[in-house]
Amino acid sequence: MNARTNEPRVGITPNLFGIAYGLTGLAGCWGYAAVLGFAPALVSDILCILAAAVWLTLLVGYVTQVSRRAGGWGAELTDPVLGPFISLIPIVGMLLSIGLMRHDRGAGQWLFGVFAIVTVVLAGWMTGQWIAGGLDMDKLHPGYVLPTVAGGLIATIGAALAGWPGLARVFFGLGLVSWLVIESMILARLYFRGPLPPQLQPTLAILAAPPALAGLAYLAITHGKVDAVAFGLAGYTLLAALVQLRLIGMYRHLRFSSGFWAYAFPYAAVATFGLHWIAYGHPPGARIWAWVVILAITALVAALAAETTAALARHRFLPQLR
Template identity: 80%
Template sequence: MDERTGEPHVGVTPNLFGIAYGLAGLAGCWGYAAMLRLAPELVSDLLCLVAAAVWLTLLISYAVQVPRRPGGWTAELTHPVLGPFVALIPIVGMLLAIGLMRHEQSAGRWLFGVFAAATVVLAGWMTGQWIAGGLDLERLHPGYVLPAVAGGLVATIGAALAGWQGLARVCFGLGLVSWLVIESAIQARLYFRPPLPPQLRPTLAIGVAPPALAGLAYLAMTRGKVDAVSLGLAGYTLLAAVVQVRLVGVYRHLRFNSGFWAYAFPYAAVATFALHWIAYAHPPGHRIWAWVVILAITLFVGALAAKTTTALARHRFLPQLN
């Protein structure tokens, strides 16, 4: 609270790292398209640079602000709503390191290793905190998959691309088993308790990310192998995508805020996974279908960026802190 005006401060909260997360996801989609020789690699590189700039700006501001808040870092990590989003800091770091690997293999691998270790430590600490401190079922939301599930699966992709196959399998187990465990609790809350409050409803989009990420992680780990596992993950991703179509009616009544960036990375992950299946199935006009996917996710994230710029100009984007 501002002592002079009596009004709440605005500041950086961990969910804002979803902006860099979404931009890095879009960069990964363009990078995958470049690997399939569908698009120029330059676009992915530029998006990585933008994501890195946003991430670094948020990180500096956040690191400066947190020690001045009541409870400091402990309060941030244990917050029942925003706490899981702190894991986005090292997760985005891993995604940026993966992008760097394409040009500087040794530097990218070194940075990836640092951020992967930080992700695992943070995920373990948070999981232990949830056990020791307990969870409020009413505040449980899909963002709780971020520390161990998204962290483990992104680490799988990075480790596989770095050539660390053993580590990739370890991280895949971490992410996959964590997904099975936490997903059951989240779904029980969504099915049997009252709907999430409006400010948390954008997190429903996060639910489509784990199966798509698991599919991408498996493909990276097996060097593109199509088998019962990859097909099964594609099937669950399809179901999750159809669920998102049904939830459009829920989303359309929400007022735009920083939480809307929860849509960006999950949809980018689905788009990247879809590119793989278009390349594999090779349907008639496959290049056209691929470009439809690429342009659709790019326009979507671009619209989020445009809305964010407008909201920032009107001082209506950054969350208020009591």
């Protein structure tokens, strides 16, 4: 509470980096569409600039605030709910670096290397902390896939695009094995324990991201090779997307909050992977189908941005701090 005004304090929490994460996901979708010849690259560049502005604004505010909070960085990193979202800081940095590679390969490679190192070190520290400090199964949520799974698979894509095939395969192993281990624990919690609290239910959308990211990472390290592995990852991505359709009824009853940005990147990753299969299968009206996918994910992110703007205007968006 604020001692002077007796009102709750609001501030920047790690999950807010999901906004920049979602914008970079949308930028990546438009960028991949441009590579496939379905859309102009300019939109992707504009979205990258917007995502970078949001990321930098949040980063400055967050770093400034953490030093004044009880427990400092130690408390932030070990928070059982918000801690895993801190990994979004270097992960978004990697995604922005990938976008930069299209215009300045050297600078993009250098920045990507820095953010990839931070991502892997942070993932290792968090995994060690979960072992040393233990985890409360009831507090486990899909956001726990971010540090190692999303971090490792996005690092795979970036390293492949940077021209580092060996390193890309190392990152692929990190992300893939972590996905198999961590998602199994998360699913066990979701299957056999009570439902997630309403404020964490949007994180269920995060479960759609790993198979799509794994597919995109595999395509990156094999230079677009379509084989049994690629088809298998497509199959699991399809299952993950169908699960999200079943959860719409749950999502409809939730009140809009910053947590809704958890929908943006996973669905953008699925859309991007979907564009690959449209290009590969080349069904009748392939370009039309591609634009349906692109405009659908763009409309989702635009709706999130509009709701966020309205909530900020009403002072109902930023989380309340204890």
